[in-house]
Amino acid sequence: MNGSMLPAAAAAAVLVLDGLRLRARLRAIPSLPARNPVVVPSPPARHPVPVTASSAGSPIYVPADREPVTPPGDGTDRFVLVTAAGVTVDERTHRQAVAHAEREGLAVLDLVPADLPMAQTFTLARQVDPATYRTDPLAPGRGAGQALLVDAALAARAGVRSGDGHDPATMIRITDRLKKYAAADAGLLVTPEVAAVPADPATFRARLRAATVSPHATLAIRLYGYLLLATAIVLDPAWGLLALAGYVTQPYLVTAGTGLRPADRLRAAWLRPVRDPLRWWRCARGTWRSPYDRQMDERRAHARTVYARDLADGTGRFFEPRRDDCPWCGGTRLRRRLTSPDRIMGKPGSFSLERCGDCGHLFQNPRLNAAGLEFYYRDVYDGLGASGSEKLLAGHVDSYRGRVTMVRAHTSPRRWLDVGTGWGHFCRYAAPHLPGTVFDGLDMGDGVLEAQRRGWIDLAHQGMFPASADRLTGHYDVISMHHYLEHTLDPRAEIGAAARALPPGGHLLIEVPNPRFGPARLLRSLWLPYFQPQHLNLIALPRLVEAVAAQGLTVVATDTGRAHxxxxxxxxxxxxxxxxxxxxxxxxxxxxxxxxxxxxxxxxxxxxxxxxxxxxxxxxxxxxxxxxxxxxxxxxxxxxxxxxx
Known part of the structure; x- marks a missing residue:
């Protein structure tokens, strides 16, 4: 094989392997039996309008007129339907879907029309792995975006009302929200008698915003794959055309032997080399905004006014006076390690980390005051940044697994308090691995209340941990602080609060950045764990061991490798x-x-x-x-x- 054939061979291999992977996923989706199709007239599409936000503060959109009436009896009154504009679920399919949901113990069932358009079929197969959809507690809720059968009680708890007429982007957000509330009780079902309504190409960009962290990154990855194919054709036309044939026939490979028969499969296959780049171009230029997007635009416009007012006098008022001694040991041999802007959010300001020459403690100096903490935390984990932060936190599974493994090796906890829990992602992951443990969470933000509503934690405590420790004394045999201490004003006070709250024999689990990590000094302010301006104290392991021992606790295990x-x-x-x-x-x-x-x-x-x-x-x-x-x-x-x- 000469060098010019390599791109073609690589492209062909990727297309075949990816097609087989996607085909295996689609084959794993159960299907209702088909019968002679009955033509059911579709109602005219209606524009969704916003209603008041749910109790969790996430906007959910329903039609302005009425909720559909579901037939009573046979279990259908336990479930409600949420559908996209123009989608109709016939009574027979409704009954069969309810029976399937009850038989499988599902609270949310995504109804996948067998004639789902090819582009949406590809999206479904790429985003959903049925083999792990139920067992992965942090997998995002994704589906065909056509119709959802939802347990009525769960829909009410999630703040989602039954109804039809939703646009495609709103259906994605509703599906994701319901999956969070349904835990492991969500699934998919191919429904041959439900006719799919193709998504308007103009909504493509809004759908990407709803489903991904970065729409332009998603488009770029697809474009790079296309360029690889084009390069293969140019370098070796014979082998390149073979790779092109694989690209064209991939829709057939993906759907062969599955319950899906996209109505546009023939056209999607043979016109794919032209249609795909045109779709990406339209997406990149797309201006259509979903109701959620428009609401966020309004919130962003309001926030711009508030931020302009807050910054009118500069950022100096957000800092305490610079201190001349170390907050850990009182030493005065301080040396600046680095000065950094806010590289995470890009808010104005400059932040310095200094190192104590006596104990090695690394801390922010001058430190943010209460007004500064409010300003620099705003719209990071909540508000405008809530959606992106949640998607990123769902990807820390390796860390969650390591924490569970460390604790399980030394104790079998009954009640676990996760301090600084956010939305409770760690608790949601850990619960199936420690089935005898009840997880509660504590945090300053509203995310902890949302975690309780979802059922990711049993009980939410909102506030500062040192102020809450006395009333929590003896309630928890494990208290965890995962990437929490570095955000606090006084880490030793937090450790002391944990020591007071733990019963004899209880355990404290701490995970923090390691400021002695060698490459940190090379990368300087580009080292992510410095995380300015939020990280106020970066504690080396020897100093943390001393602080824990000073509170009467005994260190039983440390890990500086697998925690990386x-x-x-x-x-x-x-x-x-x-x-x-x-x-x-x-x-x-x-x-x-x-x-x-x-x-x-x-x-x-x-x-x-x-x-x-x-x-x-x-x-x-x-x-x-x-x-x-x-x-x-x-x-x-x-x-x-x-x-x-």
Whole structure:
């Protein structure tokens, strides 16, 4: 095989293997039996209008007129239907779907029309793996976007009302929300008698915004695959055309032997080389906004006014006076480690980390005051940043697994309090692995209340942990603080609160960044765990061991290798890009977004995709090498409160 054949061979192999993978996923979706089709007239599409936000603060849209009436009896009164505009579910399919949901113990069932258009079929197969959809508690809720059968009680708890007429982007958001509330009780079912309504191409960009963290990154990845195919054809036309044949016939490979028969499969296959780039181009230029998008536009416009007012006098008022001594040991031999802008959110300000020459403690100096903490945390984990933060937190499964493994090796907890729990992602992951454990959460933000509504935690405590510790004394035999201490004003006070709250024999689990990680000094402010301005204290392992021992706790295990998170190179590159090409719609930026700034941002990030992928792969390889060592970028510590006598 000569060198010019390699791109063609690689493209053909990728297409075949990917097609087989997607086909296996579609075959795993159960299907209702087909019968002679009955033509059911579709109601005219109606434009969804916003209603009041759900109790969790997430906007859910329903039609303005009425809710559909479901036939009583035979279990159908236990379920409600949520459908896209123009989709009709006949009574027979409704009854069969209810029977399937009850038989399988499902609270949410996505109804997948057998004639789902090919583009939407590809999206479904790429986003949903039926083999793990129920067993992966943090898998996002995804489906065909046509119709949902939902347990009425769960729909009410999630703030989703039954109804039809939803646009495609809203259906994606509703599906994702219901999956969060349904835990492992969500599934899919192919329904041959439900006719699919093709999604308007104009909504493509809005659908990507609803389903992904970065629409332009998704488009860029697809474009790079297309360019690989084009390169193969140019370098070796004979073999390249073979790869092109694989690209054209992939729709048949993906759907063969499955319950899906896209009505446009023939056209989608033979016109694919032309239709795909046209679809991507239309997506990149798309301006259609879903009701959720329009609501976020209004919130962003309001936030711009608030941020302008907050920044009218500069950022100086957000800081305490600079201190001359170390907050950990009182030493005065301080040396500046680095000065950094806010590389995460891009808010104005400059932040310094200083290191104590006596104890080695690394801390922010001058430190943010209460007003500064409110300003720099705003719209990061809640508000405008809530959706993106949640998607990122759902991807930390390796860390969640390691925490469970460390605790399970030393104790079998009955009640576990996760301090700084956010939306409770760790608790949601850990619960199936510790079936005898009840998980509660504590946090300052409203996310902890949403975690309780979802059922991800049993009980939510909202507030500061030291102020809550006394009333929680003796309630929990495990208390965890995962990437929490570095955000606090006084880490030793937090450890002391945990020591008071734990019963004799209880355990405290802590996970924090490791400031002694070698590459941190090379990457400087581009090292993600520095995370300025939010990380106020970065505690080395020896100092944390001393602080835990000072509270009467005994360290029983530490881990500085397997706690490593593979983010150093990819995180550094992402932070650099975020500083040079920030999201132009951020309301704290001094200049409002323009078409040119949006195009510049999308182009820069799209061009960086290969480098980001290479950096992420390298991070993974380095993580495998670091795991057996004692030198990761994070570490865990498990301590036990001695039993008296």
């Amino acid at each position: 998170q593979p983010c150093d190179l990819s995180g550094a590159l992402a932070l650099w890009l975020n500083s040079r090409f920030p999201e132009p719609d951020r309301p704290w930026l001094p200049v409002p977004a323009t078409r040119l700034s949006r195009a510049r941002h999308s182009m820069a990030w799209s061009m960086a995709i290969p480098a980001l992928v290479l950096a992420a792969v390298t991070d993974r390889l380095l993580a495998a090498a670091i795991a057996p060592t004692s030198g990761g970028n994070c570490y865990r510590l498990l301590a036990r409160k001695p039993v008296a006598g």
